[in-house]
Structures are given as structure tokens and as C-alpha cells.
Amino acid sequence: MNTTIKNLNVLTKRAKLIAEMGLVAREEQGFNVKSPTNHNENLRVWRDEKGRVCCSCADFDRQSQGDLRFRCEHILAVKYFLEQLSETLQIQQIEKVLLSFHL
Known part of the structure; x- marks a missing residue:
């Protein structure tokens, strides 16, 4: 497995863990x-004026200079957080429909 794929696998695992731990929160602007690992460190994920997803972490700042498609673990954590939220909302909708049949 090449280094890029290994790095992506590590980022993906860390991002999923961050989302599962409940460390992602919605804010007004992102x-x-x-x-x-550092409970005093809070990072911001947002869309810039061009609509690109950005992160305030040093890794994103460094890596995105050479690759506009780069996604750090924090951006990926937001992605997984939103996927979890979507699944939860879908389950709630299904439960409502099922409950309505039992009335």
C-alpha cells in the first residue's frame, strides 16, 4: 500500500473517531x-468566500497550498458528523411513520 493511501486511511480513522467521540459541534459560521488529544485545542471548519471547505489547523494550511482537494482529519470529521446526523434524522422519520401506523 502506498504512503498516500496509508495516510488517507489514518486520517479517515482519526476523523471517524473524532466524530464518534462527539467532538464536532455546529456553529453559526461553520x-x-x-x-x-489536546482538550484546549479547538479548530474551526468553514466555507470560504469561494465556497471551499477550510480548516484552521496547521496541517490544512500546509497541505492545501499544493492540493486544493486536500481534506484534513477535522474536515473529514465534520463530514462523518453530518452523515451521522443525517442517519439519525432518517431513523427518526422512519420511527414517526411506523408509530403513525399503530395509532
């Missing part, structure tokens, strides 16, 4: 992502 998302706040807490570090699982």
Missing part, C-alpha cells in the same frame, strides 16, 4: 472541532 463547525468547531475539538482535539481528542
Whole structure:
């Protein structure tokens, strides 16, 4: 497995863990992502004026200069957070429909 794929796998695992730990929160202008290792560190994920997803972490600042498609673990954590939220809302809708049949 090449280094890029290994790095992506590590980022993906860390991002899922961050989302599962409940360290992602919605804010008015984006998302706040807490570090699982440094509880004093809060990072911001938002869309810039061009609609690109950005993060305030040093890794994103460094890596996105050479690759506009780069996604750090914090951006991926927001993605997984939103997927979890969507699944929860879908389950709630299904439960409402099922309950309505039992009335």
C-alpha cells in the first residue's frame, strides 16, 4: 500500500473517531472541532468566500497550498458528523411513520 493511501486511511480513522467521540459541534459560521488529544485545542471548519471547505489547523494550511482537494482529519470529521446526523434524522422519520401506523 502506498504512503498516500496509508495516510488517507489514518486520517479517515482519526476523523471517524473524532466524530464518534462527539467532538464536532455546529456553529453559526461553520463547525468547531475539538482535539481528542489536546482538550484546549479547538479548530474551526468553514466555507470560504469561494465556497471551499477550510480548516484552521496547521496541517490544512500546509497541505492545501499544493492540493486544493486536500481534506484534513477535522474536515473529514465534520463530514462523518453530518452523515451521522443525517442517519439519525432518517431513523427518526422512519420511527414517526411506523408509530403513525399503530395509532
